[in-house]
Amino acid sequence: MRKFGVLVISHGSRSAEWVRLVDEAVAGVRLDEGIPVVSSFLEIVEGRLIQDGIRMLEAEGVTDIVVVPLFVSSGSTHIDEISYALGVIPEPNLPTDMVPFERSAAIHFTSPIDDDPDIARIVFEKVRELSVQPDKEILLLVGHGSIEKGFHLRWKTGLERLAARLKELGGFDEADVSMLLPDQIPWKMKRWRKLKPEHRVIVAPLFLSEGYFTKQVIPSRMEGYEYRYNGQAMLPHPLVSRWMENQIRPVLAANGVITMR
Numbered sequence: 001m002r003k004f005g006v007l008v009i010s011h012g013s014r015s016a017e018w019v020r021l022v023d024e025a026v027a028g029v030r031l032d033e034g035i036p037v038v039s040s041f042l043e044i045v046e047g048r049l050i051q052d053g054i055r056m057l058e059a060e061g062v063t064d065i066v067v068v069p070l071f072v073s074s075g076s077t078h079i080d081e082i083s084y085a086l087g088v089i090p091e092p093n094l095p096t097d098m099v100p101f102e103r104s105a106a107i108h109f110t111s112p113i114d115d116d117p118d119i120a121r122i123v124f125e126k127v128r129e130l131s132v133q134p135d136k137e138i139l140l141l142v143g144h145g146s147i148e149k150g151f152h153l154r155w156k157t158g159l160e161r162l163a164a165r166l167k168e169l170g171g172f173d174e175a176d177v178s179m180l181l182p183d184q185i186p187w188k189m190k191r192w193r194k195l196k197p198e199h200r201v202i203v204a205p206l207f208l209s210e211g212y213f214t215k216q217v218i219p220s221r222m223e224g225y226e227y228r229y230n231g232q233a234m235l236p237h238p239l240v241s242r243w244m245e246n247q248i249r250p251v252l253a254a255n256g257v258i259t260m261r
Contacts, residue, residue, distance in 0.1 A: 004257050005036045005062035005105075006248055007053045009082060010070040010208065012041030018209045019045055021235040022070065028241030031248065032258055036060050042078055050082070054103050065105045066251045068244050071112040072206055075146050075154030079112055094148060108255075110247040115161035118239045118246070123162070124169040126232040127204045134171040138192050138199050140227075141166065142218055143206040145179025155179060159206065166204065173199060180213065185221040193225070203229040210235075 008026045013019060019041070026039035040053030057065055067086060069079055081096040083089045088109045092098075113119050123141070131137060141163045145155050159177035167175035176192070178184040192201060203222065205214045210233045222229070234240055252258045 002063045003061050004064045004066060004252060005057040006066045006068060007057060008039050008068045008070050008244060009050055010041055012044040013211060014044055015211055018211050021209045025235055025240040028238060029244050051101050054101055058105055063105055064108060066108045066248050068110050068247050069112045072143060072208065073155050073158045074112050074114055075151045075158065077146060077148060077151055083109060108251045114158040115165060116243055117165060118243045120162055120165035120169060122234050122237045122239050123204050124166055127202055130202045130228040130230060131170060135173050136199050137172050138174040138176060138201045139166055139170060139172045139204055140188060140201055141177045141204050141206055143179055145181040147182050180217060183221060189225045201227040203227050205231065205233060207233040208235055209233050
């Protein structure tokens with residue numbers, strides 16, 4: 001008899017607060033009773049890594065694991081290596097030190113965040129307090145990004161689609177995107193200062209939780225420019241849990257485990 005369980009995979013951090021916020025979001029996932037949900041990490045968090053999560057679920061008799069990659073973009077190289085190690089793809093697109101995980105359960109791999117409308121709502125709610133006159137404002141959505149061919153394009157596509165949603169939600173005059181890798185902030189800021197010098201720039205970080213990138217990297221890259229920024233990441237927010245549920249439920253419904261409501 002098949003038994004389904006859920007494995008949420010996020011990056012991991014040395015910050016206990018970062019881990020706590022992710023764990024709370026995973027704990028907020030509401031599914032039918034009897035479907036275990038485990039929060040695991042790609043690295044750093046000892047005893048809570050992906051292999052640990054697989055073993056925990058299989059120890060509960062799980063035969064089918066719904067994997068939720070709690071990552072911002074399908075352009076993340078981590079998605080590629082995790083997919084390979086879980087047997088979702090036969091070979092990684094980039095070299096990796098990750099080896100296939102030990103498992104007997106079947107894997108059902110869902111999607112990362114990309115341009116999900118619930119995530120757009122979260123980002124907008126986080127920056128709304130910074131907006132005073134939207135028709136004179138430019139929203140700059142900043143993500144980690146990638147310099148790897150193909151992965152860069154996926155990052156760009158997801159960010160641009162999410163920015164379009166944010167433009168509509170906030171009524172901003174413009175919505176643009178920028179990556180930290182490669183560093184696109186200087187030329188983006190110079191471009192808008194030249195094109196619309198009277199406009200104010202609102203910077204929205206697209207990161208799961210606050211930390212090194214939101215508190216240090218982005219502000220350091222913005223030095224010398226005028227902008228509004230509060231450094232608020234996606235977590236904490238209840239819609240992150242709802243987003244996970246929306247990834248999981250269609251898989252369970254397709255396999256007859258639940259009925260979509």
